[in-house]
Amino acid sequence: MSTNQGDGSLGGDPGDVQAENAESAGPSFADLGIDDRILSAIADVGYESPSPIQAATIPPLLEGADVVGLAQTGTGKTAAFAIPILMGLLQDRPTGKQPAALVLAPTRELAIQVAEAFGRYATHMPNMHVLPIYGGQSYGVQLSGLRRGAQVVVGTPGRVIDHLEKGTLDLSQLRYLVLDEADEMLKMGFQEDVERILADTPAQKQVALFSATMPAAIRKISKQYLREPVEITVKSKTSTATNITQRWVLVSHQRKLDALTRILEVEAFEAMIIFVRTKQATEELAEKLRARGFSAAAINGDIAQAQRERTIGQLKSGTLDILVATDVAARGLDVDRISHVVNYDIPHDTESYVHRIGRTGRAGRSGEALLFVAPRERHLLKSIERATRHPLTEMQLPSIDDVNAQRVAKFGDAITENLSSDNLSLFRKLIEDYEQEHNTPLADIAAALAVAAQDGESFFLEPEPEPVERPRRERAPRNFDDGGFDDRRGPSRHRGTGAELATYRISVGKRHRVVPGAIVGAIANEGGLRRSDFGHISIRPDHSLVELPAQLSPETLDALRSTRISGVLIQLQLDQGAPGHRSIGRGPRRDGPKRHERRKPRS
Numbered sequence: 001m002s003t004n005q006g007d008g009s010l011g012g013d014p015g016d017v018q019a020e021n022a023e024s025a026g027p028s029f030a031d032l033g034i035d036d037r038i039l040s041a042i043a044d045v046g047y048e049s050p051s052p053i054q055a056a057t058i059p060p061l062l063e064g065a066d067v068v069g070l071a072q073t074g075t076g077k078t079a080a081f082a083i084p085i086l087m088g089l090l091q092d093r094p095t096g097k098q099p100a101a102l103v104l105a106p107t108r109e110l111a112i113q114v115a116e117a118f119g120r121y122a123t124h125m126p127n128m129h130v131l132p133i134y135g136g137q138s139y140g141v142q143l144s145g146l147r148r149g150a151q152v153v154v155g156t157p158g159r160v161i162d163h164l165e166k167g168t169l170d171l172s173q174l175r176y177l178v179l180d181e182a183d184e185m186l187k188m189g190f191q192e193d194v195e196r197i198l199a200d201t202p203a204q205k206q207v208a209l210f211s212a213t214m215p216a217a218i219r220k221i222s223k224q225y226l227r228e229p230v231e232i233t234v235k236s237k238t239s240t241a242t243n244i245t246q247r248w249v250l251v252s253h254q255r256k257l258d259a260l261t262r263i264l265e266v267e268a269f270e271a272m273i274i275f276v277r278t279k280q281a282t283e284e285l286a287e288k289l290r291a292r293g294f295s296a297a298a299i300n301g302d303i304a305q306a307q308r309e310r311t312i313g314q315l316k317s318g319t320l321d322i323l324v325a326t327d328v329a330a331r332g333l334d335v336d337r338i339s340h341v342v343n344y345d346i347p348h349d350t351e352s353y354v355h356r357i358g359r360t361g362r363a364g365r366s367g368e369a370l371l372f373v374a375p376r377e378r379h380l381l382k383s384i385e386r387a388t389r390h391p392l393t394e395m396q397l398p399s400i401d402d403v404n405a406q407r408v409a410k411f412g413d414a415i416t417e418n419l420s421s422d423n424l425s426l427f428r429k430l431i432e433d434y435e436q437e438h439n440t441p442l443a444d445i446a447a448a449l450a451v452a453a454q455d456g457e458s459f460f461l462e463p464e465p466e467p468v469e470r471p472r473r474e475r476a477p478r479n480f481d482d483g484g485f486d487d488r489r490g491p492s493r494h495r496g497t498g499a500e501l502a503t504y505r506i507s508v509g510k511r512h513r514v515v516p517g518a519i520v521g522a523i524a525n526e527g528g529l530r531r532s533d534f535g536h537i538s539i540r541p542d543h544s545l546v547e548l549p550a551q552l553s554p555e556t557l558d559a560l561r562s563t564r565i566s567g568v569l570i571q572l573q574l575d576q577g578a579p580g581h582r583s584i585g586r587g588p589r590r591d592g593p594k595r596h597e598r599r600k601p602r603s
Helices: 019-025 036-045 052-062 077-092 108-121 139-148 157-166 182-187 191-199 216-225 253-266 279-291 305-317 350-357 375-388 400-418 424-438 442-454 516-527 554-560
Strands: 067-070 101-104 130-133 152-155 176-179 206-211 230-233 244-250 271-275 296-299 322-325 338-343 367-373 500-506 537-539 544-549
Touching: 036 077, 036 108, 052 067, 052 077, 052 206, 052 230, 067 077, 077 101, 077 108, 077 176, 077 206, 101 157, 101 191, 108 130, 108 152, 130 139, 130 157, 139 157, 152 157, 157 191, 157 516, 182 191, 182 206, 182 216, 182 516, 191 216, 206 216, 253 279, 253 367, 253 400, 279 296, 279 322, 296 305, 305 322, 338 350, 350 367, 350 375, 367 375, 424 442, 516 537, 516 544, 516 554
Parallel strands: 067 206, 067 230, 101 152, 101 176, 130 152, 176 206, 244 367, 271 322, 271 338, 296 322, 338 367
Antiparallel strands: 500 544, 537 544
């Protein structure tokens, strides 16, 4: 594999390193010259060999070169920059409390994910501290972490700027800087923030920039802030096995357990792994499945190795049918009889999805992969399909009639199977004695035994009660761009969630070239909100009006006080046209106008 120095341009020149080169060389992690302590952590995680982006990126980064990496989400970029940074920290041994490495990520979810990955790879590196800083989290936690000192800080641009302005984050000793998913940061309006952070860092540092696409703004940043970067392009390619049938089902979070139960009753499977996101969820879901009569157990990072081995042994032997697991706990799991993988919680990156479904279809057998998708998670489904180039087939949940028909069939099969039991003669004698003593028909006795076996549970699945329809207030059609905002004053309600909304004003508008996506992305990320929390957005010439929950928490208000879009403080405040509203940082207006009055604009 060759890694030529580029001239700083970002076109498809001979300096690019293609994925095929990395893949054909097939190096191991040990071949890349990685320290044994990090190699041990990589093995603990379950990685066996570098992905194309890792194989192509780690060597130039270890040599000290700046790197521009073009690769889709889920290709293993985090390890591609985390491993070289940890290698550098092992060699440099920074002693101060100032961070030596800073990773900028567009969203708090990604910041947390990257910080957790650093922690896993640094498991065998004592006194290595990684600190995520992002909007929506208490400042106290972050300030304490910064005072204690962290070699690696992973943060969102807005919160990093905030700490720089407060003087609580010192980048004077920074040696490594990573811009992760740089194109997403720019789409969310963080370009000026990113450039300001870059300008505040030492000139002598190593920079890695990762992006799925290469817009002009990324090209500008690369030319201005990176020194003759090595350009690495990993072309997306299908990475899921062809012997695995991949399906998805649309189901809300509240109905997941019901949906899973129906699938388990109707779908023929030998053994199954169900993936969830958290350790707590593994225990909770396994317990609920056992309560429904399924043979299920949980494995997660908190389970002792001896218990883990015992559980996996039961899965292999057939005494256990269902394993509920987290990604980390299932790394390296290889059980041939696993016929199904269920993504109960959809993964946020393609790499996790590929690793998950790779637990089935082993030893040349066919496998089934099911993906639960909530309505607001459709974009994650599209990302998986786009990155793997493998469209998933939508499936319909088994109906109540399907489930009940299957229960009747299993009931009959159970009778047939037990007719050959060695204990049949004993129970026949007991039943004949009961029949003669009580003069009860045999059919009634058999039915009574079947009722007892149900242990009070209903045999047939009953239809769920219809949800109560609540009256909805009519609202104007959503219009983002032409000022067609619903100008009613006072709180409204979100059509999807029913939550009370209020109209907020932010100090960015058309002249700042903002778009709705940048507003939603910045406010959601810094304030810890979900996209479903937003109502109407109206972009005016010098400001915008945004509908958000009327009762924002103090933590959210505190985080949004310093949020920027396109480098401008948004100065979020309740729209003055709405009565009884207050702006961020102010107490309630005890002498404010009554609800039926209209507040006059401030002079």
